[in-house]
């Protein structure tokens with residue numbers, strides 16, 4: 001069984017026998033219609049895109065009530081397109097690993113084109129320009145990680161040929177402006193707080209700079225700022241999607257599914273013609289579109305107002321899921337774990353995240369109404385994270401931790417401040433942050449070196465903790481001041497909010513030789 005058979009319609013009986021769900025729509029007709037009148041371009045050809053946005057569009061197409069696919073654009077890691085999309089005619093296999101042990105396998109054929117979003121790929125860039133000039137285009141969306149929204153001063157100086165994702169998107173919006181100031185919605189689907197504002201601020205920054213440099217007319221800035229033309233809605237996305245896993249790959253091989261290998265690109269993206277994910281999924285989007293939108297409610301998207309999205313996002317990203325993920329990943333890497341479900345069988349770690357969620361973060365959560373925070377966190381702790389069939393790893397979650405601490409913990413600290421709550425009740429959140437300094441050291445709790453996950457600030461932050469050693473006895477911890485005062489990393493100056501000294505004291509305990517991580521984790525978790 002190969003994905004290419006599906007395109008040819010030359011299917012062997014095995015697909016059905018082995019329980020593979022195939023597209024119910026005319027793939028070639030959808031492709032042709034999308035090529036002529038595209039509605040949706042998605043930036044970021046990573047795993048979550050295939051497991052979730054592309055899969056719900058596939059579901060919508062299966063209903064027969066919609067006829068347009070999605071075009072994927074990759075602005076950062078072009079190898080994904082060459083190795084995981086084009087050889088498979090942009091199709092993929094979604095393997096859903098339910099907590100009951102049941103496995104669903106679904107061929108996703110909703111991606112009709114894959115393009116490399118850079119000027120150096122002349123033909124692909126020209127096609128993107130053509131798509132952005134089409135009146136039919138309704139939305140562009142993103143899953144490019146939080147760092148993908150960065151605006152570097154050097155890139156602003158590059159004029160109309162920037163190299164960063166947001167600059168390229170702004171250049172494409174300029175093409176749309178020149179084509180008649182056509183409307184469009186710019187939709188982030190990343191795990192960042194107020195994600196729509198992240199894109200908006202970046203696009204506005206490029207547009208303003210180009211106006212200042214005389215490269216574009218002032219009307220272009222007015223166009224991207226005009227909410228009747230361009231909107232940047234907020235969203236909350238939730239579906240745990242680990243990297244392609246060897247056991248899933250083997251299971252597919254045993255089925256006779258031949259497109260079953262995994263690829264690690266030079267830029268360290270883990271990709272494959274298949275993607276493995278959990279069954280739970282939520283995508284809540286602020287319904288603020290200027291040119292219509294694909295009917296993703298047919299695939300289960302919940303459209304609501306901005307206030308509701310904000311509350312749902314705070315609940316998930318700041319309280320009930322992502323902080324727990326980051327806490328257990330920082331400690332999981334130091335304690336030698338490579339599986340999230342195995343960590344959930346560790347009493348210290350399970351109690352650690354349970355108490356962070358229920359005791360320390362919940363007091364500041366706002367009930368969004370449409371989803372209940374207690375039911376949500378209950379499902380996370382009791383069903384989703386312990387799912388033994390999910391191959392998720394703390395090392396994946398620890399990627400880019402420096403970009404996530406501010407939203408995952410800083411927001412809770414700020415809420416304690418804003419509401420005048422007693423910050424001495426914060427014990428395990430400071431322990432997470434203290435654990436980060438120990439994690440940066442790259443030495444596990446047995447005293448062995450481990451490789452911290454990739455992170456744009458890794459080298460810089462590791463240099464701060466370089467003077468520290470994992471050993472018993474006295475040492476000078478004053479270097480930690482340089483770490484815990486970093487507002488860019490923690491969202492607050494932890495000394496200014498009265499937590500810096502407490503975190504330093506915990507860090508001292510964590511650095512006190514092999515075994516100190518377990519001992520300190522156990523001590524504070526038990527006492528909480």
Ligand SMILES: NC(=O)c1ccc[n+]([C@@H]2O[C@H](COP(=O)([O-])OP(=O)(O)OC[C@H]3O[C@@H](n4cnc5c(N)ncnc54)[C@H](O)[C@@H]3O)[C@@H](O)[C@H]2O)c1
Pocket residue numbers: 043044045046047048049074075076077080143144145146147148149165189190191192237238239240241242269270
């Ligand atoms: N995997 C999940 O469980 C999950 C769940 C919900 C939300 N998300 C969101 O989706 C994002 C991506 O997750 P994924 O599983 O697809 O990861 P992935 O590693 O499979 O893919 C990452 C994607 O982001 C792109 N990218 C990375 N750095 C970039 C940069 N500096 N500029 C532009 N593009 C860049 C990569 O090229 C790739 O397309 C996450 O950071 C998160 O915000 C992921």
Ligand SMILES: O=P(O)(O)OC[C@@H](O)[C@@H](O)[C@H](O)[C@H](O)CO
Pocket residue numbers: 191237238239240241321322325326396397399400
């Ligand atoms: O995707 P990131 O890197 O922002 O965060 C890692 C995980 O916490 C995240 O991917 C979760 O699996 C996801 O947010 C679940 O919906």
